[in-house]
Amino acid sequence: MHIAEGFLPATHAIGWTLAAAPFVVHGARQVVTEVRERPENTLLLGAAGAFTFVLSAVKLPSFTGSSSHPTGTGAGAVLFRPPVMALLGTIVLLFQALLLAHGGLTTLGANAFAMAVVGPWSGYGAYRLTRRLGGGLLPGVFAAMAVADLATYVTTAGQLALALPDAETGVAGAFVKFISVFALTQVPLAVAEGLLGVLLFRVLTVNARPELERLGLLAPAPEPTR
DSSP, X not given: OOOOTTOSOHHHHHHHHHHHHHHHHHHHHHHHHHXXXXXXXXXXXXXXXXXXXXXXXXXXXEETTEEEOOOOHHHHHHHHOHHHHHHHHHHHHHHIIIIIOOSOSTTHHHHHIIIIXXXXXXXXXHHHHHHHTTOOHHHHHHHHHHHHHXXXXXXXXXXXXXXXXXXXXHHHHHHHHHHHHHHHHHHHHHHXXXXXXXXXXXXXXXXXXXXXXXXXXXXXXXXXXX
């Protein structure tokens, strides 16, 4: 992540684009619904997209054809659910490909499937599980951010392994090679991203508590007793 321009065979690039497209279309509908029914959340929705753009623009070399970086999609998944992030994440990846040369247009579908589909859904699942086990909002956010990051890179490693199988050990051997290289940078990045997410939501609980209450992330503050 991001897989570079032209690094996937055409059939793989088309296949991943077709796989990601239904999620992105559904996400676009969800964004329209969110803005129409809850216009007061529009600013927070834009902030979620901007947070993803800024965080995922931090690029660290990994190996030829790809790179390591935070993803930022876990925060938006917690705030607005994963379908919304399918659209926002794809828009982020498109702008990064056009403006920053991070990833590419031919690999946009593969990158979107990994970062904007698998990442948010995995992160949101980790968030829900943490909350169900009794964890509060902040532990849930940490889990969402870290797992969304790691799931993105596991998916990317699989995409690269399918496209570039090892001559001797095949797809499985290539997957182990790619995921091992990613792990050197991505595991500490995932932990750091989780901590950054906790910091972000601590700020939001102070400055945007009404919005978090409307989204169901926080219980309404008790009325002061007289």
